[in-house]
Amino acid sequence: MQDVPRYTYRQTVAADAIRYGGGSGLEAVLKLLAGNRLFRVTFTLRSCQAANRMGGPLRKPLLAACRLLHRWTQHSAAMDLPWETQVGPGLRILHGWGLVVNAKARIGANVTLFHGVTLGQKDDLLPTGRVTHYPELGDGVWVGPHAVVIGVSVGDECIVAASSVVTKPMPRRTVVAGNPGKVVAEVTIPDIPNPAPVGASSSQTTAAQASPVPG
Template identity: 45%
Template sequence: MNFSINYILQDWQVNQETSSKSRLILLMFRSTRILGNLPAPFSLFSSFYRALYQFVVEWILGVELPWDTQVGPNLKLLHCQGLVVNHETIIGMNCTLRHSTTIGNKILPDGTASGSPKIGNNVEIGSNVVIIGPITVGDNAVIGAGSVVVKDVPNRTVVVGNPARVIRTLNTPLSLMNNESQQASELASVSNHSNTDSLYR
């Protein structure tokens, strides 16, 4: 991966209305993606920078976004607190993650770990969401606040609940919505439909 200021700053503009914390986390994340992979004789510096990233972002700022996670451009982080992402997760471009959300694997009956989710492009994920297992969240999907997602989510659908289920299909991709308040109202409206059914029903 070639060093590029544009690469490091690729999430800056989309987070201009979030917080300085979001920008700092993503600046460090992108730079660690580069500096953490430097070959010898810079391997010692790479190890130090990875450790610094982990100390600042995980221990101090309370966000677990491993430096080696595959993330597309224009990631937006809202209310950066309590976010946990497994390093095997794949996140597409133009996605939004909110606080208290967990994206990762699960322990199988034989004691091994499952695969991790693959998140498509232009996906909106609400707060307090859990997405676990080797599942795919399709492009332009909306995950309502408080949802527990354990199955694939089709493209352009809104899912809510525990376990999450499709409540409707979007006619317009989120990537084409110009009004951010319209996107926010999508998440607010679906959160009112969430329920507390058992994950293992």
């Protein structure tokens, strides 16, 4: 990861655990690792990124081990969530089957992703050459089953309805539905099951104040 992380490994793992309803302490994290295949994917993603930020001679072998473990957890959960993906704290994945995320996507804090979601790139062919755009989800975004977001930004606390295809940027706190996706309503109450205690917006997010976990 090239960007300096805004959150520590402990904060992101604790926030993810809260989203799955398990609390943020060591016991809760261990229970989720033992029994929740979806939490295991986010945990190994965080572990890969933490290993990649390390210095010294242990960095490469530890990163290689974490990447191998992450590959196994993705396979077990039948999804593709590359370890390089920038993901804010408090990610929750529901069901998970068929989830596909581009490695250069950006996902904010307290985001909820259902099964079959695709976050993919969009290529524009211009006279000067190909220009590639990557998707970005703001904080508190809820993306329903089989929705597709192609190379555009979705604002904070939006709700993307099931099977929507989003190809244009969407303002914050809107409900998006259809193919192509259009704004159909405003969001009055964001849909964030078990929200982790992080900032309300990606531009003003502060460090999560969750109980520490090892790492």
